Amino acid sequence: MKEFKVNDHIILRLEDKKTNIYVDGELFNQCKYVLMRKTVDELKDVLENTESVDDLEDLDHSLHYAKPEVVDIPLETRLWVHCSNMQVWAENNYDTRLLHSNLAFPLLKKLTELGDSRAKKVFKEEIAKSIERGNQKTLLFLKENEYLDFLTHEEIVCASLVPEEAEIIFELERLINRKIEYMSLKEDLPIHIDYRYPYYNAQNRHVITLDLFNCKLSKNAEIIIGLKHLKGLKHLKELFLGINNLSSIPEAIRDLKNLEMLSLWKNKIQNLPDWLGKLKSLKYLYLSYNQIEFFPKSIGNLKSLKELDLDNNKLTIIPEVIKDLKNLEMLGLSNNKIRTLPDWINELKSLKYLYLENNYIKIINDDLKKLKSAYLRVRI
Numbered sequence: 001m002k003e004f005k006v007n008d009h010i011i012l013r014l015e016d017k018k019t020n021i022y023v024d025g026e027l028f029n030q031c032k033y034v035l036m037r038k039t040v041d042e043l044k045d046v047l048e049n050t051e052s053v054d055d056l057e058d059l060d061h062s063l064h065y066a067k068p069e070v071v072d073i074p075l076e077t078r079l080w081v082h083c084s085n086m087q088v089w090a091e092n093n094y095d096t097r098l099l100h101s102n103l104a105f106p107l108l109k110k111l112t113e114l115g116d117s118r119a120k121k122v123f124k125e126e127i128a129k130s131i132e133r134g135n136q137k138t139l140l141f142l143k144e145n146e147y148l149d150f151l152t153h154e155e156i157v158c159a160s161l162v163p164e165e166a167e168i169i170f171e172l173e174r175l176i177n178r179k180i181e182y183m184s185l186k187e188d189l190p191i192h193i194d195y196r197y198p199y200y201n202a203q204n205r206h207v208i209t210l211d212l213f214n215c216k217l218s219k220n221a222e223i224i225i226g227l228k229h230l231k232g233l234k235h236l237k238e239l240f241l242g243i244n245n246l247s248s249i250p251e252a253i254r255d256l257k258n259l260e261m262l263s264l265w266k267n268k269i270q271n272l273p274d275w276l277g278k279l280k281s282l283k284y285l286y287l288s289y290n291q292i293e294f295f296p297k298s299i300g301n302l303k304s305l306k307e308l309d310l311d312n313n314k315l316t317i318i319p320e321v322i323k324d325l326k327n328l329e330m331l332g333l334s335n336n337k338i339r340t341l342p343d344w345i346n347e348l349k350s351l352k353y354l355y356l357e358n359n360y361i362k363i364i365n366d367d368l369k370k371l372k373s374a375y376l377r378v379r380i
Helices: 040-048 075-091 101-113 117-133 136-144 153-160 163-176 221-232 251-255 274-278 297-301 320-324 343-347
Strands: 002-005 010-015 018-023 026-031 199-203 206-211 238-240 261-263 284-286 307-309 330-332 353-355 375-377
Touching: 002 075, 010 075, 018 075, 018 101, 026 101, 101 117, 101 136, 117 136, 117 153, 153 163, 163 206, 163 221, 221 251, 251 274, 274 297, 297 320, 320 343
Parallel strands: 206 238, 238 261, 261 284, 284 307, 307 330, 330 353, 353 375
Antiparallel strands: 002 010, 010 018, 018 026, 199 206
């Protein structure tokens, strides 16, 4: 039997053609296979452009399924590969970038539970550093295995965001009197209204998505002052303010030049500001269930707009400025008071979905029937 002592707690042993990890004399895990075959020089080039083992894309998982006797790497060589990796990890303060997450964090947790002073010191720090780096594979592992539960909400916010934007999140939390959760993974986004709660997504430690859905926002002095903090989120791409009591669109939004999606459905908005047309990156604008009667001409400047939802408002005509939205693919106009269809509707060549049910339209324009690319839902 071959064995290697990493430190006072960890020993690796070659047993029955496998490399096993022992912690304080108890079998902890098996090093199942080597993930990468590279020379020292090749590995140096890879690591110079890689922040963590989890970032590596050319890992050789084929060895996982191969029988030990058919792998062309000698057993002892495989043992020393694992020993070397483990020793480097231990000698560098248990830096979780140096081992794959599915080994580094469970092992670090075990050492912490056993009273390893160095592990106890760096365990939470390593979780926070992983959040700061923002690798999606690592975050998924931490989330699924409940490692994020070892940090407080405040620690997670500070790890995931630059200090200025973390403070904005804390200020907004004080404003709505609710926590704004960190949701880095699309699979975890709350969809059903009954279970939805405020959240933000981050990329490179900047807020890119902010959801203040159903937070009882209204147009009073405290709320308006609080929403002014939005202008500090310069990297914001998606903003959800649905089901609130806003009677106007917060002016701070005009400074969000990178905004691609703005959802304001089910508020009490009557008028749209002229500055809305300055959001040139906007692709999705959802304004259903409001009290909108008129459209500013500046909306025609939103050349990137793909979806415009105006269902359940008080429109009596289809605003002519919409004809300038040449990239529009979806137009929602259901449940308004529209009586006629303009001839120019046929000019929207990119239009695929046009929703018009529950209006006062009695005659369908012949040109409208020729829009073969559109999926029409018209209820007369």
